[in-house]
Amino acid sequence: MIDQPAAPAAPAAPAAPATPATPATPGRLISEWHISDGEVVTWTILGIPLMIAGLAVYGLIGLRGGIPLSWSISSTQIIIEVALAFGLAWVHEAVHGAVMLAFGGRPEFGVLRVSRIPAGFYTTSPGHRFSRKQYLMVGLAPLAVIAPLGIPACLLPFGAYLVFPFTVHFAGCIGDLSIMWRVARNPKGVLFEDLRDGIRFWAPEQGE
Numbered sequence: 001m002i003d004q005p006a007a008p009a010a011p012a013a014p015a016a017p018a019t020p021a022t023p024a025t026p027g028r029l030i031s032e033w034h035i036s037d038g039e040v041v042t043w044t045i046l047g048i049p050l051m052i053a054g055l056a057v058y059g060l061i062g063l064r065g066g067i068p069l070s071w072s073i074s075s076t077q078i079i080i081e082v083a084l085a086f087g088l089a090w091v092h093e094a095v096h097g098a099v100m101l102a103f104g105g106r107p108e109f110g111v112l113r114v115s116r117i118p119a120g121f122y123t124t125s126p127g128h129r130f131s132r133k134q135y136l137m138v139g140l141a142p143l144a145v146i147a148p149l150g151i152p153a154c155l156l157p158f159g160a161y162l163v164f165p166f167t168v169h170f171a172g173c174i175g176d177l178s179i180m181w182r183v184a185r186n187p188k189g190v191l192f193e194d195l196r197d198g199i200r201f202w203a204p205e206q207g208e
Contacts (some may be wrong), residue, residue, distance in 0.1 A: 033198045046178075062159045084162065090168060091146065093109055096139075097123045099137055108126065112196065118135050132188060132192065150169075155165065190204060
């Protein structure tokens, strides 16, 4: 808007401060963190012990559910195993999204790329800020919900097909665990905005 010249007028009482068109956002941005190539490599290495542990636990349970002592693997079985693993990965992200939705977020889903290389799936809620407790629940929900379900699932007659998917899922939770460890180190009151490939850390809102 261009200011127009006006005729002189008698002094008036000071005007009240103008109200902004949109209310100011409380808090301030503290820092921003993004997943790096090195962290992906570290998570892959740290996931190996979880893979071994998961294979031992789910495999032993699967033996009781009907895995034969000697069996062959066909190309069809490999395709089924890979499809089940990808399906469980999407269930993992759906659990993240359900908890985000419960806390007022609007989850969005997609494929995460690190250095243009697909590194997995992601769930995010742009612009929404979670408390530390809420964000820890968002991050740990798939591990707490899906991993235990693998125990009765592997006891089913077709449980042999579920040992590998649940093992891969358990090992893949290393990323969530690492990120939540980073979150838990922050003081109470800090707010967390989930990004597609990282986190924004916001100072506590006024009154907290």
